[in-house]
Amino acid sequence: MKSEDLRKVAFRKYEDGDGVYKIFRDLNGSLGLNTIKRWYKMIRHTGSIQLSTYPGAPHLARTSKTIEKVKHKFDRKEMVTTRRLATDYGISKSSAHRILTEDLKLYAYKMTIEPKLTEEHKNKRKQFVN
Structure with missing residues (x-):
């Protein structure tokens, strides 16, 4: 209920x-x-039950103003990490992560650096396997 x-x-x-x-x-x-x-x-x-405020602690980190600031940071095409956001805006890392994932629908990824293989490297690998 x-x-x-x-x-x-x-x-x-x-x-x-x-x-x-x-x-x-x-x-x-x-x-x-x-x-x-x-x-x-x-x-x-x-004469009635009127709750003036929501129960629980107030939400200070995930305000619309903070979300807008984070969104603006992405508009400038900057490299953004949750740790950097947390320190820049004075919020916790988990709040920064929630802003990114839940509010802005952005998800982290890790770029993988692939080695540049030449034809010589490929031939050596084939010889080693055989």
Whole structure:
């Protein structure tokens, strides 16, 4: 169930007169007890469950401004590494990697340097094999 659906269920149960622990038991562990207590308190004070901010830590690294800067760096045809991006923009290497792969759909590759073989090298290889 999504958080919005759980909020509706909790609100309905509050209107029916159920207490915090009854709601917790009815939802069968879908929500934590502290979350239900917080929502219950919110309903009493405001009359609804409105989450002002998203739960969890704020996303500071993968902002649209940072993504735009990284994209601009690629437009200039520069050699870019995740380590360099991380140090340039003050973000972690994993955040830089996520910006490249998930947001910009770019993937790393390693260029392989192939030896330049002459006809003489090829003939020597054929002789060695035989």
